[in-house]
Amino acid sequence: MSEPTGEYAITTPHHVAETAATHSGPSGLSAYVAADVARQVERDNLSALIQAAEAEHGAVSDKEVQSLRDQLRHARAEQDGRITVIKV
Structure with a gap:
């Protein structure tokens, strides 16, 4: 330090x-x-x-936490090139 x-x-x-x-x-x-x-x-x-x-x-529900985890997992997969997102 x-x-x-x-x-x-x-x-x-x-x-x-x-x-x-x-x-x-x-x-x-x-x-x-x-x-x-x-x-x-x-x-x-x-x-x-x-x-x-x-x-x-107010507290964050388990459903909200899971939704955010799913979004983060998807974004990481997209960044890593494991998935391709086509925007229309």
């Missing part, structure tokens, strides 16, 4: 720390943990945004 850093002490189960250390690679455990915490902060922020949007506009 190119941002200023600080030292923090955390407590975690031994097996979690050992497993993380094996996955951390050359960047080291601190960078691995920092990246994971950053991802969790992004998820927490997204969750708060979704809750605010649902409070204002």
